[in-house]
Amino acid sequence: xxxxxxxxxxxxxxxxxxxxxxxxxxxxxxxxxxxxxxxxxxxxxxxxxxxxxxxxxxxxxxxxxxxxxxxxxxxxxxxxxxxxxxxxxxxxxxxxxxxxxxxxxxxxxxxxxxxxxxxxxxxxxxxxxxxxxxxxxxxxxxxxxxxxxxxxxxxxxxxxxxxxxxxxxxxxxxxxxxxxxxxxxxxxxxxxxxxxxxxxxxxxxxxxxxxxxxxxx
Numbered sequence: 001x002x003x004x005x006x007x008x009x010x011x012x013x014x015x016x017x018x019x020x021x022x023x024x025x026x027x028x029x030x031x032x033x034x035x036x037x038x039x040x041x042x043x044x045x046x047x048x049x050x051x052x053x054x055x056x057x058x059x060x061x062x063x064x065x066x067x068x069x070x071x072x073x074x075x076x077x078x079x080x081x082x083x084x085x086x087x088x089x090x091x092x093x094x095x096x097x098x099x100x101x102x103x104x105x106x107x108x109x110x111x112x113x114x115x116x117x118x119x120x121x122x123x124x125x126x127x128x129x130x131x132x133x134x135x136x137x138x139x140x141x142x143x144x145x146x147x148x149x150x151x152x153x154x155x156x157x158x159x160x161x162x163x164x165x166x167x168x169x170x171x172x173x174x175x176x177x178x179x180x181x182x183x184x185x186x187x188x189x190x191x192x193x194x195x196x197x198x199x200x201x202x203x204x205x206x207x208x209x210x211x212x213x214x215x216x217x
Contacts, residue, residue, distance in 0.1 A: 001178075001182070001184065001185065001186055001187065001207075001210050002027040002028070002168075002185060002186030002187070003025075003026055003027055003186070003187060003189065003203055003206055003207065004026065004027055004028040004029065004030045004061065004168070004186055004187070004188050004189070005021045005024070005026045005028075005029055005030060005188075005189060005190065005193050005194065005199070005203070006029075006030040006031075006032060006170070006188050006189065006190035006194075007021065007029065007030075007031075007190065007194055008032045008043065008190050009190050009191040009194060009195055010190075010194035010195065011194065011195055011196070011197065012194075014052045015051065015052050017194055018052055018053060018055075018056055019055060020199055021058060021194075021199060022055070022056060022057050022058055023199075023200070024199045024200045024203055025200065025203055025204075026058060026193075026199075026203055027058075027059070027186070028058055028059040028060065028061055028082070029056065029058045029059070029060050029061075030060075030061055030062075030063065030170070030188045030190075031049075031060060031061070031062045031063065031079075031081075032063050032065065032138075033046075033062060033063065033064055033065060033066055033072070034065040034066070035065065035066035035067060037066065037067045038065045038066055038067055038087065038090055039065040039137075039138045046072060046075050046076075047075075049075075049076075049078075049079060050078055050079070053079055059082045060079055060080070060081045060082065061081060061082055061083035061084070061085065061107075061109065061130075062076060062079070062081045062083070062084045062085065063085045063109075063111065063132065063138070063170070064084060064085060064086050064087070064090070065087070065138055066090065067090050068090065068091060068092070069084070069086050069090060069091055069097065070091055070093070070096075070097045070100070073097075073100065073101075077104065081106060082106065082107055083106060083107035083108075083109045083129065083130055084101055084106055084107075084108075084109055085109030085110065085111045085130070085132045086098075086109065086110065086111065087111050087113070088110065088121070088124060094124070095124075095127065098110075098124075098127050098128065099127075107129040107130055108127065108128045108129045108130070109128065109129065109130045109131070109132055110124050110125075110128045110130070110131050110132065110165075111131075111132045111134060111138070112131060112132070112133050112134060112156070113134050113137065113138060114134055114135070114136070114137060114146050114148075114149075114152075115137075118152060118155050118156050118159070122159060125159050125162075125163040125165060126163055128165050129164075129165055129166065130165055130166045130167070130168060131156060131165050131166070131167050131168070132168050132169075132170055132188075133149070133152060133153060133156055133167060133168070133169050133170070133184070134170055134171050135149040135169050135170065135171035135172055135173070135177075135181070136170075136171030136172050137171075138170075138171075143171060143172055144172050145171060145172030145173065145174075145177040145180070146171070146172070149169065149180060149181065150180045150181065153167065153169065153180075153181055153183060153184060154183070157183055166185040166186065167183075167184045167185050167186075168184060168185060168186040168187060168188060169181045169184045169186075169187050169188070170187070170188035171188070173187045173188065173189040173190075173192060173206070174189070174192040174206075175192070175202075175205040175206055175208075175209045176209070178206050178209055178210050179209060179210070182210055187206070189202075189203075189206060192206075193206075
């Protein structure tokens with residue numbers, strides 16, 4: 001299972017947090033971009049991102065919690081992301097944007113919120129590389145993992161039989177809740193890692209708990 005770290009909640013400022021994540025064994029860094037329109041409070045100035053990531057060595061994926069994410073694409077290309085996740089409802093031509101990401105060699109990501117029915121996204125599944133299943137309401141760090149996520153993950157997995165996409169779970173992931181989503185390809189963990197001084201220890205806790213549970217099955 002891949003461990004990707006979100007820095008939206010941290011003991012440190014964004015630049016130092018990203019630098020510290022780079023020193024760990026994390027598989028990637030997750031960038032939450034919130035414009036204050038789609039979800040939560042605006043959390044970024046897009047012009048500051050190159051400075052935050054200028055020394056970055058990790059793969060980057062980006063979760064676009066913004067209205068019309070296509071308008072940000074040219075700026076985000078500078079970060080050389082491996083994946084960009086979008087909420088289809090925020091983009092008038094979601095299929096067009098997914099196709100554009102594919103043309104740039106960027107993995108096409110789709111986000112499903114906790115209050116959204118998974119089958120209603122099935123027409124997108126043949127055209128995406130990853131699905132981000134939210135286990136909290138998007139827009140805030142530090143939320144509690146929702147209990148129905150395990151069942152929703154199993155429902156989403158049923159669609160992989162006829163489609164080729166990875167599943168990542170995002171929200172409230174810690175050394176206990178990771179046990180509920182072992183069938184995912186990866187998880188996004190933020191506060192559990194970055195609100196602790198020893199990032200690597202927390203990442204190892206996640207990996208060890210996932211391995212231990214699988215071994216017991």
